[in-house]
Amino acid sequence: MGNTTKFTPGPWEAEGRRIIYTDETTGVWDWVAVVEAFSDEYKAEQNANVALIAAAPDLYEAGDAAKEQMKIGLSAIQKLIEIKPENSKPLKRIEAEMKEAIKQMEQALAKARGEKHE
Numbered sequence: 001m002g003n004t005t006k007f008t009p010g011p012w013e014a015e016g017r018r019i020i021y022t023d024e025t026t027g028v029w030d031w032v033a034v035v036e037a038f039s040d041e042y043k044a045e046q047n048a049n050v051a052l053i054a055a056a057p058d059l060y061e062a063g064d065a066a067k068e069q070m071k072i073g074l075s076a077i078q079k080l081i082e083i084k085p086e087n088s089k090p091l092k093r094i095e096a097e098m099k100e101a102i103k104q105m106e107q108a109l110a111k112a113r114g115e116k117h118e
Helices: 040-054 056-083 089-112
Strands: 012-015 018-022 029-034
Touching (some): 012 040, 018 040, 040 056, 056 089
Antiparallel strands (some): 018 029
16 A cells, blocks of 8 residues: 555445444454434435445555556556657547546545545
8 A cells, every 4th residue: 555544454344334343363343433324215325325434445455556557557658658759649648647547546545544635
């Protein structure tokens, strides 16, 4: 991972309306979060929120790995632009899109770490 995190490490599991973390070395478990729905009308949304929150550590790891791979791909595209500048117009568009995707991923990961982002 690119940055250290302060949140409870994964994996997290959904158990009803609770998100549970179990320490793999000790077997001790604790609640990470409880999602409330204040009426039956919102049960489906509550269940979806529980599933999303339970997936958060996995999503963070996947996002961080994807960001690092995008940086490698961006570097390769920049080298191609340097080698063949006469054919670089489509590559420059891809380069700009990759830079924006990396920026968005960095912002999302910073938000997950509780850091301010622009």
